[in-house]
Amino acid sequence: MKNETILNAIQKHKKLPNVKFRLKEKTESFTDTLFYTLFDVETSVEKHINSLEKDFEELVDLACWEQHKPCAKVWESYLNKLPEILERLNLDAHSIYQNDPASSSVEEVYLSYPGFYAIAIYRLAHELYLKGFPLVPRLMTEYAHSKTGVDINPGASIGDSFFIDHATGVVIGETTIIKNNVKIYQGVTLGALSVDKKMQNVKRHPTIEDNVTIYANATILGGETVVGANTVIGGNVWLTKSVPANSLVSHTPEIKIKTVTHE
Structure with missing residues (x-):
């Protein structure tokens, strides 16, 4: 009887039907796959683009609880933007390499610089933010925040060749x-x-x-x-x-x- 009272009390205060931590976990997995697809030479672009589309469909189901938002139509336009985003991220990486005497190669920037990682996830999230895709862009940048100590809101507008040194x-x-x-x-x-x-x-x-x-x-x-x-x-x-x-x-x-x- 005591346990039933406690369970009822907890259930009473769980008022938000759309707080699904599975969305957070799926977003982090999507972010990792997206990063590897764009940068890791051993990751097949063709194979993982198809996988990312399926992952994105799950994010649509979890994040788009407001019926008037046309979330399902976002993926194709987002996919078309990825080459441009990658081009800009390459400019960021080269800016970091050219401005930091401690960097020995551009590869070092891609593999080890938290500032570059934070910028990369910001740029990937920002495009979804511009398309009005709910919550996922913020979860992406907060994932980068947890890894790097850099807190960039996905709504910020950032130009080319951006350099964050030491990051934290x-x-x-x-x-x-x-x-x-x-x-x-x-x-x-x-x-x-x-x-x-x-x-x-x-x-x-x-x-x-x-x-x-x-x-x-x-x-x-x-x-x-x-x-x-x-x-x-x-x-x-x-x-x-x-x-x-x-x-x-x-x-x-x-x-x-x-x-x-x-x-």
Whole structure:
């Protein structure tokens, strides 16, 4: 009798019929297969494209509980976009290789750089986000987040030849716009000044123009904040206002060093 009471109480509070963790697991499996299909030389493209289509059909069944969303029609248009996405990811990989003296080959970037992996999954998720496919894009980028420490919302708009160095702790919000040839380092946040729910459909994250470098632990906030082209943002900068092109923005802490003599 006691167990029945507990079971009834738990069941009473399980109110959301569409919370199916199988969707999360299937999305992660789909993401892994997609990544290998695009990059792993030993993975057959033809064979796995067919497998991915079947996996996607399962995602449609699990994620598209709103009947008015034409989810089943997404796969063909998404498939047509994959060559373009791969081309852009190759540009990202070469940008990382060319800008990081620690990288010994482009192959090293593909195989071991968490920043590249996070960018790759973001670009693959972003296309589904643009098509209005529900939930799966967010689950894809959160999967990459769990692996890399990089949190890129699939709604962000990111240009070509993007470089994230060291990766861990990077946050890029949903309405962020990043142009071409931008480099950012660990701990950078491109966030919102306010997290009020009423701002859901408002641009609340910054715009980063071409050829900007943002060093470690800098925080740039606000939908009206624009960092002009060719600007360098120094480490630990807190920025909530726009910066003109060709600027150097720095934070200078006071550092005191005291030498202790031993008698």
